[in-house]
Amino acid sequence: xxxxxxxxxxxxxxxxxxxxxxxxxxxxxxxxxxxxxxxxxxxxxxxxxxxxxxxxxxxxxxxxxxxxxxxxxxxxxxxxxxxxxxxxxxxxxxxxxxxxxxxxxxxxxxxxxxxxxxxxxxxxxxxxxxxxxxxxxxxxxxxxxxxxxxxxxxxxxxxxxxxxxxxxxxxx
Numbered sequence: 001x002x003x004x005x006x007x008x009x010x011x012x013x014x015x016x017x018x019x020x021x022x023x024x025x026x027x028x029x030x031x032x033x034x035x036x037x038x039x040x041x042x043x044x045x046x047x048x049x050x051x052x053x054x055x056x057x058x059x060x061x062x063x064x065x066x067x068x069x070x071x072x073x074x075x076x077x078x079x080x081x082x083x084x085x086x087x088x089x090x091x092x093x094x095x096x097x098x099x100x101x102x103x104x105x106x107x108x109x110x111x112x113x114x115x116x117x118x119x120x121x122x123x124x125x126x127x128x129x130x131x132x133x134x135x136x137x138x139x140x141x142x143x144x145x146x147x148x149x150x151x152x153x154x155x156x157x158x159x160x161x162x163x164x165x166x167x168x169x170x171x172x
Contacts, residue, residue, distance in 0.1 A: 133166045
């Protein structure tokens with residue numbers, strides 16, 4: 001019975017910590033929940049606890065640092081349009097690289113068909129590399145449109161890094 005009580009107490013403390021982390025509150029490391037402490041920022045006028053949306057907003061930071069206008073304004077819309085144009089340009093580069101890889105893949109496949117056994121191992125390694133590079137570029141392309149609006153600077157950096165790795169260009 002005592003073991004069951006200890007296990008349930010530790011589980012409830014862990015659940016309380018998770019709840020506190022998600023909702024911007026804090027708990028004292030005491031055994032009972034009645035000694036829980038909250039910052040004054042979380043207390044509303046009537047004594048009940050409220051969620052700290054400033055903390056929630058900073059936890060899920062959106063990188064719209066380039067877009068400084070308020071949504072709905074003409075300036076904001078223009079900045080968003082220019083960001084989408086940048087996204088489309090980078091996506092076109094990714095598609096161009098995918099076309100190049102596909103052409104190279106087709107050439108190697110035709111060589112593989114007529115190659116001797118000793119050359120097939122080398123060609124199969126190159127084909128495997130091309131396949132993995134294609135997968136990297138497909139993921140980069142989807143990343144542009146899936147995460148580009150909310151975190152463009154990070155997505156752009158990641159996609160350009162992927163392009164450099166596929167092109168076998170060293171970072172300078």
